[in-house]
Structures are given as C-alpha cells and as structure tokens.
Amino acid sequence: MAMDERARHLLKSLIEQHIANGVPVGSRQLAKGAGLNISPATVRNVMADLEDEGYLISPHTSAGRIPTHVGYRFFVDALLRVVPLSPESHQLLIHRLGHYIPDTEQVLHAATEVLSELTHMAGFVRVPRRANRTLRHVDFLALREKEVLAIFVTDKGDVENRLIRTEHALSAAELNQAANFFNESYGGRPLQEVIQHLQRDLQQSRHEMDRILRSAMELGEEMLEEDQQRMLIEGEFQLLDLPELAGSERLRELLNAVRQKRDLVHLLDGSMRGSEVRLFIGEESGFAPLSDCSVVSAPYVVDGEVLGVLGVIGPMRMPYQQIIPLVDGTAHLLGRALSQS
Amino acid sequence: MAMDERARHLLKSLIEQHIANGVPVGSRQLAKGAGLNISPATVRNVMADLEDEGYLISPHTSAGRIPTHVGYRFFVDALLRVVPLSPESHQLLIHRLGHYIPDTEQVLHAATEVLSELTHMAGFVRVPRRANRTLRHVDFLALREKEVLAIFVTDKGDVENRLIRTEHALSAAELNQAANFFNESYGGRPLQEVIQHLQRDLQQSRHEMDRILRSAMELGEEMLEEDQQRMLIEGEFQLLDLPELAGSERLRELLNAVRQKRDLVHLLDGSMRGSEVRLFIGEESGFAPLSDCSVVSAPYVVDGEVLGVLGVIGPMRMPYQQIIPLVDGTAHLLGRALSQS
DNA sequence: TATTAGCACTCCTGATGGTTGAGTGCCAAG
DNA sequence: CTTGGCACTCAACCATCAGGAGTGCTAATA
Missing domain, CATH: 1.10.10.10 (Winged helix-like DNA-binding domain superfamily/Winged helix DNA-binding domain)
Known part of the structure; x- marks a missing residue:
C-alpha cells in the first residue's frame, strides 16, 4: 500500500x-x-x-x-531535496582544505575539525589506506648496543619507525648492508608485495641479520594493519548537548563507543564500496550505542581510488539536506588535498 | 590562632x-x-x-x-596519611608499565590509560621533553619532483619527518651530499645546539640546498616546540558522572579546557620543578574551568632528569590518600620504563 | 569556662493534588 | 472522504504541606 x-x-x-x-x-x-x-x-x-x-x-x-x-x-x-552548500560553508571549507598543506596528518586533522565545526556534531576521518603504497626507502640505525631503529618510508611520504632488539650488537656497516639489500630488492614495490616476498624468503632462515629483516617486515605489516584501526575524531563533546541523549547513561555508552572506534571503523569500512554519501539512521547501523544517532559518511577519492571515508555522527534529528552536501563536499576537497601532497 | x-x-x-x-x-x-x-x-x-x-x-x-x-x-x-599502594593496583601498574615496551609512544599511552583506569578519573601524561636529545641521523629523500622528505632521528629513537617543497628538482646525489654534510657536522650534538648553529650559519645564504637545510632546521625546531604542546589525556568522560559537576554548563567548559590543553600544559610545566607529587586543589590552579576540580601531578624522571609530568584530574572530593601514591608510583614506573627504552 | 540540652527557626525534599493545555481517538454529520 | 465536536489522556507546572535534617542561640550544668 x-x-x-x-x-x-x-x-x-x-x-x-x-x-x-x-x-x-x-x-x-x-x-x-x-x-x-x-x-x-x-x-x-x-x-x-x-x-x-x-x-x-x-x-x-x-x-x-x-x-x-x-x-x-x-x-x-x-x-529530501538536498540544498547546495551555503556560500559561507563553502568558503570555510576552501579556506581550511583548499590550500596546499604538506603534511598528510595535518590535512586529515583539518578535515575532521572542519566537519565538526560546521555541523556542530562529531566529525571523523578514517585515515587513508596504505595498501597500495610502495616502499620508497628503508633505513636501519643502531641506536645503542643491541637496539636498532628501523625506518620505513613510502612513496607518499608516510614514515613509520620501530625499535628492534637484537641478540648481538650489529655494526653500522652490517646494518647499512642490510638496508641496501632491502632497498635494492624491494624499493619501489608495493608494500603488500614486499611483505609477501619477505614472508616467503625468511620462512626458515635464522640468521641474526634476518631477524632484523623480519622485524622490518613486521613493521611493514603494522603499517598496513595499523591504519585498519586509525580514525580521527573531533568534537565528540558536541554530542553532549543533544537533548535527545541527555540521559547520561546512553550518552556514556555512545562516547565510549566512539572512543573505542573498533566497531565504528568496521561499520564505516563497509561503506567504502560506492562513491556516494551514505547514511546510517538510528538502528540501521546495527550497532547499539548508535541507535539514537545517525551517521553520514562519504568516501574520499585520491588519484582515482577510494582511500578512506569521512563524515559526522549526530542525532537522528539533523538537518540532512545541509549535512549531506557538506560531508560530500568535504570528502571531495580532502581527496583533492591528498592528491596534491 | x-x-x-x-x-x-x-x-x-x-x-x-x-x-x-x-x-x-x-x-x-x-x-x-x-x-x-x-x-x-x-x-x-x-x-x-x-x-x-x-x-x-x-x-x-x-x-x-x-x-x-x-x-x-x-x-x-x-x-592526611597516604596509604601504601594496594597490592592489586601495584600489580596492575607493574603489569602495564613494568615490561619492556620498545615504543616510547606506547609507554606513554599505557601510563595515561592506567592512570585513568585505576582512578576512574581523567589521566594525563605530558610527553617527555626533547630539549636534551641529540641528533642521531638525518635523511633527505626525493619523493617527487621538487618534493623532499626530511627525516630527523634522535638518539632516543624519536623520528620526525617533514615534506619540503623546493623550487628546483634536486638529484639524489645532491640530497645525499646535503644529508652527509648534515650528519657529519651535527650528528651527535644536542638538538638545541644544532639549531642554534644552523640559525647562525644560514642567516644570509640563499642557495637552493641551503633552503633544504633551513627547512630541516625548522623541522628540528618543531620537534622541540611541538612537545611544548603535546599531552596525552585519557578518560575525560569519566568526569561526566561526577555529580558535583552535573550542571552541564560547567562540565562543557571543563571538557573543552581539557581538550584545549594549552593552559593545562602551562599549569603543569610550572610543577616540573620539584620531584614530588603536587596538588592543585580547586581554585588553586588559578584556572577557572578547573576551579571545581583537583589536579594531582608528579614529575617523572628519566636518567636522573625530570622529563615530564603526569597525573590525574578529578573532583576536589577524591580519595587523596590513595590517589597520591598511585600517581607517584606511576611516575616512577614510567620513568623506569623510559630509561630502558 | 567548656560542654550540653533544649528550642525555635530555616530550608531542602518529596508527596499530594489541582489546573492547564496540547493532543488524541472516535463518532456522527456534512 | 472530510470535518467539527467531544470526551479523554497525559505531561508539565504550580502551590501547598509535612517531614526531617541541621543550624544558631540561650540557658543550665559540670
């Protein structure tokens, strides 16, 4: 009917x-x-x-x-008929995300912040996937006796490091040699490939130097896995003065859930398929603490590929017709900003 | 009287x-x-x-x-007579901070978390000062045309990086040369010294390569300045269910203040002088949003030097006789954990 | 002189009850 | 199908009242 x-x-x-x-x-x-x-x-x-x-x-x-x-x-x-972004909002978005900012982390932060500010709700940005990054450079530095610092750099300028304990002291020359080997063998290749290769090659070897390489590999793995978890959130406190959740019990639950991120990340990763704004309204998210809230998310595209998703969390009762284009616009701008850098 | x-x-x-x-x-x-x-x-x-x-x-x-x-x-x-740490708390502290954890960041996180958990209040850790770190290694990598990634490593394994835009494309050889120069001239020297020297040396030069060095210097400066701001906080929303602050108005203020960190950092840095637990009770902090709260802080010592301060923020009405030894103990353990790594 | 019982008083708290107003469901008439 | 009318419900507000906890003050007591 x-x-x-x-x-x-x-x-x-x-x-x-x-x-x-x-x-x-x-x-x-x-x-x-x-x-x-x-x-x-x-x-x-x-x-x-x-x-x-x-x-x-x-x-x-x-x-x-x-x-x-x-x-x-x-x-x-x-x-619903979405309205175009208000000139002021658009202005502010451009102001915050339109410039060239060298540091990826800063760009992501700016996006999270601007989302939260413009919507007066909690804004989030899922950090970009690194799966398709390639290895640019590896360095092994002896910090002290039996402590080696491994540094990974990807082609996009992600830098990740890790301290590795070794059984024996290793000379600078040895470490240099290992780094050279690493760079020559794997430099320029996709991280995932590097890891797979290493996993195979190092399966049964037990040399001390191989331990370094193995640790380095684990570091690489962490780089890929780590951002499975990472997500920036800003303005959670804006949720405090939603009259609909005033009963502190539910509110605590919600804030905790947002803080935990795990389930949230899971939810959002499911919404990276399409390239459109997506809404989870109330119980639709299938995630109890969010059942009084809505999530508006949009994937962002860098160099033609969906690398992450961003959006806002707020009350079901939100001005969707403005929020939707805002989230959409932010996603586009973030994509653009990240393509430059 | x-x-x-x-x-x-x-x-x-x-x-x-x-x-x-x-x-x-x-x-x-x-x-x-x-x-x-x-x-x-x-x-x-x-x-x-x-x-x-x-x-x-x-x-x-x-x-x-x-x-x-x-x-x-x-x-x-x-x-007040402080009571010794309860065996369970002590146990938990050891469990979380007593092991060797290679990554500084992780240790700091663990400390913040454990503070918040054991006290059911907001826990914070001021990140260790880097002022006396020495420069271990510098690397310059050409990421793309006219983009150079500078990487700084200190003797403690802090790694910091920055993307630098250059006017002209620089060859790998040139960058290598610059890095070598940098490492030879400044490697092993305290960061502060490095920066001072560079500031003097680069005052009037205008060469392209010097721009790189100048940017690198700025990066170094940032490393020193950045941690002026940095502070980890966990469990802010434990403050939510303090009946004494239930009036959401004051609560928002408090949470915002904690989030901003700036004034808080300022307050705490003043308390790094001594080596004892220090309390700011209510208005004593001279910081309005905290006027209904108490702050219990203790400096932590690494290799004989006070590098930072940690503690908790809670209601004035808190069980000081347990909180004080807890904060104290955490500070000791954190100091120890950081000395190892 | 310090302590205590007694007493009048204050003020919060919770219960009670009445009123108001917004809003509903249903029915019968248009 | 639409509408006006009507009885009914319920939250919200307000006033009132009793109870109780606690105070300050005074006068008696040890």
Whole structure:
C-alpha cells in the first residue's frame, strides 16, 4: 500500500518541523505548517495511518508524533531535496582544505575539525589506506648496543619507525648492508608485495641479520594493519548537548563507543564500496550505542581510488539536506588535498 | 590562632566522611563518626569556628558542611596519611608499565590509560621533553619532483619527518651530499645546539640546498616546540558522572579546557620543578574551568632528569590518600620504563 | 569556662493534588 | 472522504504541606 501524495507531503512537513524544533509535532501544528487546506482531524487520520505503517511514533498519548528511523529513512530517500552548500560553508571549507598543506596528518586533522565545526556534531576521518603504497626507502640505525631503529618510508611520504632488539650488537656497516639489500630488492614495490616476498624468503632462515629483516617486515605489516584501526575524531563533546541523549547513561555508552572506534571503523569500512554519501539512521547501523544517532559518511577519492571515508555522527534529528552536501563536499576537497601532497 | 587538636580531628573526620559519601556532613553525623565522646552541640561550635576560618562552608542553612579548597589543602598538608599502594593496583601498574615496551609512544599511552583506569578519573601524561636529545641521523629523500622528505632521528629513537617543497628538482646525489654534510657536522650534538648553529650559519645564504637545510632546521625546531604542546589525556568522560559537576554548563567548559590543553600544559610545566607529587586543589590552579576540580601531578624522571609530568584530574572530593601514591608510583614506573627504552 | 540540652527557626525534599493545555481517538454529520 | 465536536489522556507546572535534617542561640550544668 503506497503512500498517497498527501501523506507524503504531511510526513515531509512533519519531519522538517521536528528537525527544526525538536519537539513532537501535533495535528494542529502540522495542519497549519503543511500549507494544505486541511483540518487537524484529517491530519490526525493520516498521522494514525503513518504511525501504523511505522513511520511515526508518539512518545506518549497526548504528545504529538516524532519520526521513527524508518520515517527518516523514507524521508531522506524519497522526500529530501538536498540544498547546495551555503556560500559561507563553502568558503570555510576552501579556506581550511583548499590550500596546499604538506603534511598528510595535518590535512586529515583539518578535515575532521572542519566537519565538526560546521555541523556542530562529531566529525571523523578514517585515515587513508596504505595498501597500495610502495616502499620508497628503508633505513636501519643502531641506536645503542643491541637496539636498532628501523625506518620505513613510502612513496607518499608516510614514515613509520620501530625499535628492534637484537641478540648481538650489529655494526653500522652490517646494518647499512642490510638496508641496501632491502632497498635494492624491494624499493619501489608495493608494500603488500614486499611483505609477501619477505614472508616467503625468511620462512626458515635464522640468521641474526634476518631477524632484523623480519622485524622490518613486521613493521611493514603494522603499517598496513595499523591504519585498519586509525580514525580521527573531533568534537565528540558536541554530542553532549543533544537533548535527545541527555540521559547520561546512553550518552556514556555512545562516547565510549566512539572512543573505542573498533566497531565504528568496521561499520564505516563497509561503506567504502560506492562513491556516494551514505547514511546510517538510528538502528540501521546495527550497532547499539548508535541507535539514537545517525551517521553520514562519504568516501574520499585520491588519484582515482577510494582511500578512506569521512563524515559526522549526530542525532537522528539533523538537518540532512545541509549535512549531506557538506560531508560530500568535504570528502571531495580532502581527496583533492591528498592528491596534491 | 592555631587549630586545637580536637578541631583538627573533627576537620579530618568531616573531610573523610564527605569524600566517602559526597554529601554535606552534619553535626550529629560527625559527632558519631569522629569517635570522640562529644555532643553534637559541641561539634556545632567547632564547626562554626572552622567555617569562620574558611575551612568549611555550608551549601545552605540547614545542610551540613562541606570542605572548601582551603579545607582540603589543610587536610592534605597536615592531616592526611597516604596509604601504601594496594597490592592489586601495584600489580596492575607493574603489569602495564613494568615490561619492556620498545615504543616510547606506547609507554606513554599505557601510563595515561592506567592512570585513568585505576582512578576512574581523567589521566594525563605530558610527553617527555626533547630539549636534551641529540641528533642521531638525518635523511633527505626525493619523493617527487621538487618534493623532499626530511627525516630527523634522535638518539632516543624519536623520528620526525617533514615534506619540503623546493623550487628546483634536486638529484639524489645532491640530497645525499646535503644529508652527509648534515650528519657529519651535527650528528651527535644536542638538538638545541644544532639549531642554534644552523640559525647562525644560514642567516644570509640563499642557495637552493641551503633552503633544504633551513627547512630541516625548522623541522628540528618543531620537534622541540611541538612537545611544548603535546599531552596525552585519557578518560575525560569519566568526569561526566561526577555529580558535583552535573550542571552541564560547567562540565562543557571543563571538557573543552581539557581538550584545549594549552593552559593545562602551562599549569603543569610550572610543577616540573620539584620531584614530588603536587596538588592543585580547586581554585588553586588559578584556572577557572578547573576551579571545581583537583589536579594531582608528579614529575617523572628519566636518567636522573625530570622529563615530564603526569597525573590525574578529578573532583576536589577524591580519595587523596590513595590517589597520591598511585600517581607517584606511576611516575616512577614510567620513568623506569623510559630509561630502558 | 567548656560542654550540653533544649528550642525555635530555616530550608531542602518529596508527596499530594489541582489546573492547564496540547493532543488524541472516535463518532456522527456534512 | 472530510470535518467539527467531544470526551479523554497525559505531561508539565504550580502551590501547598509535612517531614526531617541541621543550624544558631540561650540557658543550665559540670
């Protein structure tokens, strides 16, 4: 049973009003606000139907109604018209992400921050995947007796290092030799390939120098795995003054969940497939602490490839028509910024 | 007018009770709890005196009394007996910080986390000063045309890197030469010295290669300056369910302040002088958002030198006699852990 | 002189109850 | 199908009241 035109209009109007005011919407209010020449009684009938079909719910008998996550979903899919980014927001985005910033980390930070600032919600950026990076350079430095610092550099300028304990002291010459071997054999190759090769080559060897190489390999592996976990989040506290979550119990849960990141990362990585903005509304995320929230995310593309995803976390009741283009725009700009650097 | 023995005992007892229960303490309660054979009326007289002298205050006419920050200060200075670390806490501390962990960053993280966990408050660690580190190694890598990645390594294994844009493309040989020059001239010298020398030497030169060196110098400067700002904080939201700050307004302020770090860092750096645990109780910090909180901090010592400070932020009403040894112990262990690595 | 019992007073807290207003569901008339 | 009417529900607000904890003060006591 499809919704008729009038019902859709009323649903749209109701959700818009609720987003604007945050209070349940009653039949009188809605009848007036919707602009249709229609009596509250009629509206009540329609609302009752919409409630039956799961789009609305009333917090208690004599309150108005508020949208369910199903209602919001229908709203964003079928009723919503996104508005273009406001000039001021666009300005600010350009200002923060449009310039050349040499450091990747800084760019990511700027993006997270700007998301949080412009939306007054929590902003996040999943760090770029490194899977397709290639190895640019390796260095082994003897820091002290039996301690070697391994440094990995990728072609994009990622630098990662690790302290390795060795059984015997190794001379600078030996380490140099190892580094040279490493660079000559593997320099310019994709990290993943390097690791696979090393895994095979080092399977059964037990030489001391091979231990260094093995550790180096582990470092490489960590570089690939580490960013499985990494994610920048800013403005979690903005979630504090969402009246809808005021009951501190749920709030704590949410903040903890956001802090943990693990499940969140999992959720987001699933949304890296397409190249479009994606929404998780309320329970849709299948992740309990988020069930009162919505997540708006968009993948960002660097040199033609989706490297990560960014977005915001906020209340279900958020101005989607503005948030969506904002997240989208930020994703584009971040992609561009990262392509330059 | 010194406080007589009985007054001190009562003050102590009152504060202990208030720390335990969180509610204002009345004369009846106190008379019973203090173990003295004394009537509530007498206690009232004493309490009135203590209030006059600024140690106590009553939230309203017919509530009991609670300590002021002056009261707490007297308490910790003159009345408090710290208890030894509980075996379980000690165990946990050892478990988390007693092992060898190669990565400095990880150790610092572990310390922050364990502080927050054991105290159920916000834990922080100021990152170690690098001022006295020496330069171990410098590398310049051409990443692309006109982009050079500079990598600095200190003797402790800190690695820092920076992307430098150049006007002209530089060959690998040229960069190598620059790095060699750098390493030969400055390797093994303290960072600060390196920077000073470079500042002098490069004052008026304008060669392309000198630009690289200058950028490298800036990187070095950043390494020294950066950690002026850096501080790890964990468990901020433990502060959420302090009943004393429930009014979300103050709470937001506090969380923001903690997030900003700037003033906090400033406050803490002042407390790196001595080698003892230090407390800032309430307004003592001279930092408005903290005026309802206490900060317990302790400097940590690596190789005989104070390199940083760590501690916790919590309500004024905290079990100081346990928190103090805990912070102290953590500082010792962190110092030890960092000496090894 | 220090301590204590007694007493009047203050003020928070929680319960009670009435009123108001928004909103609903249903029914019968248009 | 729409609408006005109507009875009903319920949260929110407010005033009131009793109870209780606690105080300060005073006068008696040891």
